[in-house]
Amino acid sequence: MTVQALIDTLSLTVFHLADGETPVTGGYCGDLLSWVMGRAGEGCVWFTIMSNANVAAVASLAGVACVLLTEGVAPDEDLLKKARARGVNLLGCGMGTYEAAVLAAKALEAGV
Structure with a gap:
């Protein structure tokens, strides 16, 4: 599955799409940045409600496929700037x- 397929399947909001062809390999849910850095797998979707500029740095360091802001959270302007600068796919729902x-896991399992 690619980031673009995830966007299409879950009808996600795109805040910044650096590379829609990035492969998605799994997922990680977490809001504590230091935990995400050490535990999020490369290529995963990072599900979070955190929306500050540090999210882009952590996403880049962890090598996640995309950040998915849940609960209707929108990125602040600093996060958008950093996501663009670091090439981070930043999505919302x-x-x-x-x-x-759960929906992303089902889509990934189905090979959408």
Whole structure:
């Protein structure tokens, strides 16, 4: 599955799309940045409600496929600037984190 396929399947909002062809390999739910850095797998979707500029730095360091802001959270302007500068795919949805993660996992399992 690619980031673009995830966007299409879950009807996600695109805040910044650096590379829609980035492969998605799994997911990680977390809001504590230091935990995400050490535990999020490369190529995963990072589900979070955090929307500050540090999210882009952590996403880049962890090598995640994209950041998915859940619960209707929108990025602040600093996060958008950093996501553009670092080439981070930044997405959003109104779903809760659990719901979004379950739907993404089902889509990934189905090979959408």
